[in-house]
Amino acid sequence: MRGAVALPPVVAEFPWRVVIPLTLLVAFGAAVLHSAAGGSMSPYASSHLIRYGVFLVVALVISYFPQEWARFAAIPGYLAVLLLLLAVEIAGQIGGGSQRWLELGFIRLQPSEVMKPGIILILAAFFHGLPVGMIGSWRALLIPLGLIALPMGLVLLQPDLGTSLAIAFGGVVVMFLAGIPQKWFIGGGIAGIIAVPLLYQFALQPYQQQRVLTFLDPASDPQGNGYHIIQSQIAIGSGGMTGKGFGEGSQSQLQYLPEPHTDFVFATMAEEWGLLGGLLVLLIFGIVLRWGLIVARDAQDRFSRLLAGGLTATIFFYVAVNLMMVMGLAPVVGIPLPFMSHGGSSMMTNMLCVGGLMMVERWNRQSGERKL
Amino acid sequence: MERKLSSNSLRQTFERRSFVVGAIQGGIGCLLAARMGYIAVAENEKYEMEAESNRVNLTLIPPRRGWILDRDGSPLASNRADFRVDIIPERLHDAEATVNLLGELLGFTEVEKIDLLERVEDSRGFAAVPVANGLQYEKFAAVSVRLPELPGVVPQRGFSRFYPTGASVGHLIGYVGAPSREEYEMEPQPLLLTPGFKMGKDGLEQQFEQTLRGEPGARRVEVTASGRIVRDLETRDDVQGQAVRLTIDGPLQDYAARRIGLESGSVVVMDCMTGDLLCMASMPSFDPNSFSDGIGRLEYSMLSENDRVPLRNKVLQGLYPPGSTVKPTVGMALLGEGVDPDQTVNCSGGLRVGNRVFRCWKRGGHGSVDLAKAIYQSCDVYFYAMAQRTGMWPIAEACKKYGMQQQFDLPVVSQFYGTVPDPDWKMEKYGREWAAFDTVNATIGQGYMLASPLQLAVMASRLATSEMVTPRLVLNNTRPQFAGMGVSSEYKAYIRQAMSDVVNGPGTAGRARLPVEDVLMAGKTGTAQVVGLNLSDGRTGPWRYRDHGLFIFFAPFDNPRYAGAVVIEHGGGSGSAYPVARDVMTFLFDPQKGLDALHSLEAQWGGTAQERLDRQYNAYATAAGVDLPPAPPPITLARQVDAEARAAVAEPQVADTDAFTPREDATPRSDENVT
Structure with a gap:
């Protein structure tokens, strides 16, 4: 037991190390959303806080799952989500026009979101079950690649490039951490470099090609696609060191900034809180991600390690791509900023990841206690 | 490569690789922080400006x-x-x-x-x-x-x-x-x-x-x-x-424009001491108030279809044969050539030169005519005879000296300068020798001779003062010193008296006498024929075949203060012009009397010029359908009006081949009472 102070076990085992920074970040996010709504709790800030509350409870419930449950759930869960993705595709075909969600009455479920932690779970389970000696074999490469490619293909059909890249990224990081030989990655990298122009040419929709072009030269299209990047940089840049003050950001208040409450929430924040606000957000994400990696490193078994590492990578992917996008370092791909952007799916996915990490942390503690 | 793989070595791989992943994450975090610092601090000024230019x-x-x-x-x-x-x-x-x-x-x-x-x-x-x-x-x-x-x-x-x-x-x-x-x-x-x-x-x-x-x-x-x-x-x-x-006298300008009434014409009045243009009225006109939001196609159609060309400024862009109004100037030329004003010519209704007879407007003849009588009775034969002695050159020079074929330094868009023909001009233009009939035509202001109303007003000022009066349009309180024209005071008085007799003596425009005590107006009538006698009698028939009526004037005759010219297009002779001049000058000396005269006339005409224009527009609007051509933009319109005006006054393509036969004056000397 740590510390001499006798706290009740529920309080002592509560994952304070992640819940405190996360709550801070969500509260800060709510303040920014309050401002983005023109100085009002509705419609963004209040629902943001409520969602956080609900999904925090969900995450805490998940954290009590034993490891066996998680491992058992991996394959049926993966298959279920895959079926849901297929259902979305079929519903889209029937309904005439692409869609990304299923209307289940009480909730609008976006299966591609659930797939992000889902792919981590199944790959962690797969590598856990893989005999140690086979890590260098083709089997260790091709089966995970297939597991990644199936949902990725379905999500690309929607079409949703951002989410499919997130799925791929999470999967590849798990493979990397699982220890498959480096030559695959080097080879994959070279293949990727060759494939990118081909993919650009044949796989991307024209609007996605346009986004890439615009990212390379935003000024070429200041009224169209470049507008987002330009306005976002103006918002961040004009914030300066300390920002323009709460509710005083002209870019967001006067609607020059597109999507000030979702994809570009960081720009909204940076305009009003400046570089200091930005560094605070980066710091909190750093704390949360570092916690995730520590959980992964402390994990006692392969499954827990890979699960925690993959979940951390998924959160990281969101943060990194979103921030690079709003700062003009990446094309506009439509990925929200975890815990700050308004939006139920994003909150759900990220809280599922956090829940998974808290679960692994609990397993670590339990095995530690057993060792003691 | 046979390496022993164990769960322990995999764990080491994991630790190594998770360190790499963590390092990459940290690296990207630092990159983001640096990027943000760069945008927000280093480029802050630029983006702040862009945000401002968005916002403001x-x-x-x-x-x-x-x-x-x-x-x-x-x-x-x-x-x-x-x-x-x-x-x-x-x-x-x-x-x-x-x-x-x-x-x-x-x-x-x-x-x-x-x-x-x-x-x-x-x-x-x-x-x-x-x-x-x-x-x-x-x-x-x-x-x-x-x-x-x-x-x-x-x-x-x-x-x-x-x-x-x-x-x-x-x-x-x-x-x-x-x-x-x-x-x-x-x-x-x-x-x-x-x-x-x-x-x-x-x-x-x-x-x-x-x-x-x-x-x-x-x-x-x-x-x-x-x-x-x-x-x-x-x-x-x-x-x-x-x-x-401006030098313009607003009420006078308005009065003159309204006084033109149903006719198409222009009135110019100058202060002949200073050259100030007091009035430059040209009617019919357009309402500039309704043009300022663009010229509507309805209004444009109405104005451009009107044969009295309401879009043309006739003061500057109208050119007319000056007719007999040129005679006092020709008289000055004769005096300058040493002709004795008292020397007489016998007018028997025509002058025989060689085997040709040039007709006087008065077929019965004026009898014995000296220069004064030739001016106030407008005898053509006197001028034919005297011009045979001097030739064309002195006459052409005098006409130019008195303002014809001159452009003045005025802030106007376009002014036409007309024509004063001479032998060189004819040779250059038509390749023909100057003939006796050309001189005959020119002395009575017909043939090739063309002048604008503004030039005629300047001519009146110079006749009145014998000074090189130049017109000006912008008021400045200096009093210009005009050069003298080298006319002796005796001759100056002689011409003044002769022109006074046109109105106040036994002249051609008795009805032009001012109804103002102690102010006598001097003047000279003119009738400019536009077609030959065979086509029209000049007074009735198609409007565009009728004679132009002209009148130049100054007052008071013995100490001239104001001078001017009136031209009524196709008015049927000078009888249409001098009543306008009389009323305009009456207004200048006695506004109430002038207005009374105008009001009774406007009652007959059916309202003021503006009222009639509005009524015309409404009538036109109801008659016209939707299919009207659009109005050209103002620049094009101005060019178009200018070009049309030029075409209207262009010299004939072929040279005149004969003398001009004046019509028996459309405005016989009036002996009735002055109204």
Whole structure:
């Protein structure tokens, strides 16, 4: 037991190390959303806080799952989500026009979101079950690649490039951490470099090609696609060191900034809180991600390690791509900023990841206690 | 490569690789922090400026235009506060729908809607197209309320140009209008694109554009991305343009324009001491008030179809054979050549030169005629005979000296200089020798001779004063010193007396006598025939075959103060011109008497010039359908009017082959009482 102070076990085992920074970040996010709504709790800030509350409870419930449950759930869960993705595709075909969600009455479920932690779970389970000696074999490469490619293909059909890249990224990081030989990655990298122009040419929709072009030269299209990047940089840049003050950001208040409450929430924040606000957000994400990696490193078994590492990578992917996008370092791909952007799916996915990490942390503690 | 793989080595791999992943994450975190620092700190100034230029919208406020004043400081052109509506075509979503809705709100007719749509489609896109001005508050409010449905429509308060005397000053002052594409290209300033800004398009408005324009004001407002104004930040007032003060006497100008009445003609009055132009009226005219929002196709059609060319400034662009009004000048030429004024010529109704007889207008003959009688009775034979002695050269020179074929230094868009023929000119123009009949024609102001009303007024001033009076249009309080013309005071008095006798003695214009005590007006009648005797008797028949009536005058005859000229196109002879001159001069000396005369005339004509113009427009509007050609833009219009005016006064293609036969005067000497 740590510390001499006798706290009740529920309080002592509560994952304070992640819940405190996360709550801070969500509260800060709510303040920014309050401002983005023109100085009002509705419609963004209040629902943001409520969602956080609900999904925090969900995450805490998940954290009590034993490891066996998680491992058992991996394959049926993966298959279920895959079926849901297929259902979305079929519903889209029937309904005439692409869609990304299923209307289940009480909730609008976006299966591609659930797939992000889902792919981590199944790959962690797969590598856990893989005999140690086979890590260098083709089997260790091709089966995970297939597991990644199936949902990725379905999500690309929607079409949703951002989410499919997130799925791929999470999967590849798990493979990397699982220890498959480096030559695959080097080879994959070279293949990727060759494939990118081909993919650009044949796989991307024209609007996605346009986004890439615009990212390379935003000024070429200041009224169209470049507008987002330009306005976002103006918002961040004009914030300066300390920002323009709460509710005083002209870019967001006067609607020059597109999507000030979702994809570009960081720009909204940076305009009003400046570089200091930005560094605070980066710091909190750093704390949360570092916690995730520590959980992964402390994990006692392969499954827990890979699960925690993959979940951390998924959160990281969101943060990194979103921030690079709003700062003009990446094309506009439509990925929200975890815990700050308004939006139920994003909150759900990220809280599922956090829940998974808290679960692994609990397993670590339990095995530690057993060792003691 | 046989390496022992164990769960332990995999764990080590994991630790190594998770360290790599963590390092990459940390690296990207640092990169993001650095990038943000760069944008927010290093480039802060640039982005702050861009945010400001997003947020703040600078709108120019069109400057109030400087007034145009008459010599007494009353406005000939002023500004009127009003409510107006403009369209910025670039911001329109559906031009047709917007025009329809706007037309409904403002109560437009179908023709007006088509007009507006066409102007919207023809415009540059980013410059404002005026829809209406001088709106009632209710209509203005009706448009303002529905703005969300009308993207690109700009209702605003502003000023519009106002010409209190309307058509009377149309040709003189010109009019204003929104800048055209060409004007913007010549002067690419943002002001020219500002809704509500008008620039001079013709006349003095155009000549004094830079003086009258002023400095635009500016309004800084905070706007949303969609252009909605959130609040005013700062407003800088405009600086009104400078006023231009003219030598024109406003009431006289208005009086003269109205006095022309149903006729087509012009009146010029000058102060012959200073050269100040007191009046330059040309009628019929257009109402410059209704031109300032663009010339409607209805109005344009009405004006351009009128054979009395209301778009032409006849004072400057009308050229007429001066007829007998040239005789006092020819008399001066004869005196200059040493002809004794008392020497007589016997007029028996014609003069035989060789085997030809040149006819006098008075077929019965004037009997014994000296120079004075030749002027007041307008005897043609006297001048034929005397001109045979001197030849054409001295006469041509005198005509030029007295103002013909001269252009004056005036701020006007275009002035025609006419023709004074001489042997060299004829040889160059037609390749023909000068003949005796050419001199005969020229001495009575026919043949090739052409002069504008302004030149005739200058001629009257110079005859009156024997000084090189030059006209001016902008008031300045200096008194110019004119050079003398080398005429002895004896001869000066002689011509003055002869011209006085035209009106006050046994002359051709007895009815022109001023009904003002102690003021005697001197003058000279003229009748300019436009077609041969075989086509018309000059007084009846088709309007365009009738003779022009001319009259030059000055008063008081023995100490001239005012001089001028009246030309009535196709008025049927000088009898149409001198009553106008008489009334205009009466107004100058005794305004009430002048107005009384005018009011009784206007009662017969059916209202003032403006009232008649409005009625004509309404009649035309009801008669005309929707299918009218659109009006050309002002620049093109001005060129078109100029070209037509030039064509109308062009010299004949072939040389004259014979002498001119004057008609028995359409205005026989009047012995009736002065009215």
